[in-house]
Amino acid sequence: MDSILVRGNGPLNGQIPIAGAKNACLTLMPATLLTDEPLTLTNAPRLSDIRTMTQLLGSLGAEVVPLQQGQVLALSSHDISNHTADYDIVRKMRASILVLGPMLARDGHAIVSLPGGCAIGARPVDLHLRALEALGADLELRDGYVHAKAVGGLKGAVFEFPIVSVGATENALMAATLAKGTTVLKNAAREPEIVDLAQCLRRMGAQIEGEGTSTITIQGVDRLNGATHPVVTDRIELGTYMLAPAICGGEVELLGGRISLVEAFCERLDAAGVSVVETENGLKVSRKNGRVRAVDVVTEPFPGFPTDLQAQMMALLCTAEGTSVLEERIFENRFMHAPELIRMGAKIEVHGGHATVHGVEKLRGAPVMATDLRASVSLILAALAAEGETVVNRVYHLDRGYERVEEKLSACGAHIERIKA
Numbered sequence: 001m002d003s004i005l006v007r008g009n010g011p012l013n014g015q016i017p018i019a020g021a022k023n024a025c026l027t028l029m030p031a032t033l034l035t036d037e038p039l040t041l042t043n044a045p046r047l048s049d050i051r052t053m054t055q056l057l058g059s060l061g062a063e064v065v066p067l068q069q070g071q072v073l074a075l076s077s078h079d080i081s082n083h084t085a086d087y088d089i090v091r092k093m094r095a096s097i098l099v100l101g102p103m104l105a106r107d108g109h110a111i112v113s114l115p116g117g118c119a120i121g122a123r124p125v126d127l128h129l130r131a132l133e134a135l136g137a138d139l140e141l142r143d144g145y146v147h148a149k150a151v152g153g154l155k156g157a158v159f160e161f162p163i164v165s166v167g168a169t170e171n172a173l174m175a176a177t178l179a180k181g182t183t184v185l186k187n188a189a190r191e192p193e194i195v196d197l198a199q200c201l202r203r204m205g206a207q208i209e210g211e212g213t214s215t216i217t218i219q220g221v222d223r224l225n226g227a228t229h230p231v232v233t234d235r236i237e238l239g240t241y242m243l244a245p246a247i248c249g250g251e252v253e254l255l256g257g258r259i260s261l262v263e264a265f266c267e268r269l270d271a272a273g274v275s276v277v278e279t280e281n282g283l284k285v286s287r288k289n290g291r292v293r294a295v296d297v298v299t300e301p302f303p304g305f306p307t308d309l310q311a312q313m314m315a316l317l318c319t320a321e322g323t324s325v326l327e328e329r330i331f332e333n334r335f336m337h338a339p340e341l342i343r344m345g346a347k348i349e350v351h352g353g354h355a356t357v358h359g360v361e362k363l364r365g366a367p368v369m370a371t372d373l374r375a376s377v378s379l380i381l382a383a384l385a386a387e388g389e390t391v392v393n394r395v396y397h398l399d400r401g402y403e404r405v406e407e408k409l410s411a412c413g414a415h416i417e418r419i420k421a
């Protein structure tokens with residue numbers, strides 16, 4: 001298995017292009033199942049999770065052809081020839097559950113494996129199922145699979161999510177586009193990935209209003225058509241690379257970045273003493289002198305501080321002046337990077353959903369192990385600011401969500417290289 005070697009660094013300077021969003025692309029791809037016409041996604045990221053979704057859609061009879069080195073995906077699902085999403089693929093990637101709503105909406109039946117737990121928490125899919133039941137689906141859980149039927153098709157309904165869920169909102173939104181009548185989704189997720197999905201579905205002929213607010217109204221239509229849609233910028237990749245100059249010092253321009261994608265995060269960076277300015281081409285981030293200041297962080301659904309940037313922010317706060325408290329409110333087990341950061345000399349105490357970080361002047365390089373995608377990149381950020389060498393093992397997590405990480409960082413002067421297994 002590959003690992004990444006990082007040598008502690010001075011200031012970083014340069015430009016980093018930000019890719020299309022993994023989490024938007026993973027919900028846009030299953031939208032192909034809603035139509036027999038071609039769907040083309042541009043600005044797609046080149047990641048192993050995208051290849052897993054390609055494999056899953058292929059197993060259902062859809063065709064996904066990567067063009068322009070994978071930056072364009074040409075999808076078509078003339079027929080759905082197999083309505084079963086197998087455990088072997090679903091267990092690799094939870095976003096696989098997003099094929100359930102579209103298959104059910106188009107053909108009135110689907111069988112999808114339950115994803116099971118994952119490293120950052122139990123992550124049930126009950127809200128996906130309850131929303132689809134509200135739309136008239138008959139669901140049965142048997143042998144680890146959800147067997148779903150909607151004889152005569154799905155029917156529009158009012159459904160209020162008891163807690164905000166990105167994936168459940170996406171599944172229900174896709175399903176409702178082909179349901180009979182009007183669906184109102186209340187307490188819906190407001191993430192930019194939901195807005196992007198709604199915009200794509202509208203290009204495909206869906207009638208949707210209110211995306212980006214907590215109430216989304218969908219007027220069902222008989223059929224959807226093909227479309228071409230650019231995937232929105234990855235706000236988590238953006239935030240991750242914004243932290244590189246914040247941690248190492250220097251000035252880096254993130255091409256394609258916008259403050260509106262990461263406003264709550266920018267507010268915390270500003271409080272920590274990191275400068276962020278919007279430019280013609282993106283965002284310029286700089287930290288010129290001294291250590292950053294400690295700040296407290298609470299993760300929340302959008303527009304709050306994203307859970308997917310909590311690990312990376314913790315890496316920054318490890319060397320801040322003072323004590324910071326990070327509260328994780330989305331996932332119950334998302335501090336697994338803390339013990340690894342402690343191995344690099346960080347002072348962190350974790351109590352349930354709170355982590356207290358006492359800033360130290362310097363971290364030290366060490367061999368560390370990544371436990372999930374965002375944890376692995378937080379270790380790389382910490383390593384850039386550490387004295388000596390760090391080897392980050394188990395980088396397959398990283399490849400799920402960050403394309404060409406070594407290239408992007410070394411273009412700004414970082415000493416980082418991949419060691420092939």
Ligand code: EPZ
Binds near residue numbers: 126128332
């Ligand atoms: C999406 O996961 C993202 N994944 C996650 O990104 C992200 O961390 C998360 O949203 C929160 O922003 C994709 O978009 C593919 P949720 P999702 O449903 O949709 C609970 C990354 O690193 N819940 O909004 O699965 C759940 O356990 C990843 O890129 C239920 O209880 O997240 C969690 O506590 C990791 N029942 C909370 O809701 C359900 O049926 C929010 O989860 C669904 C969720």
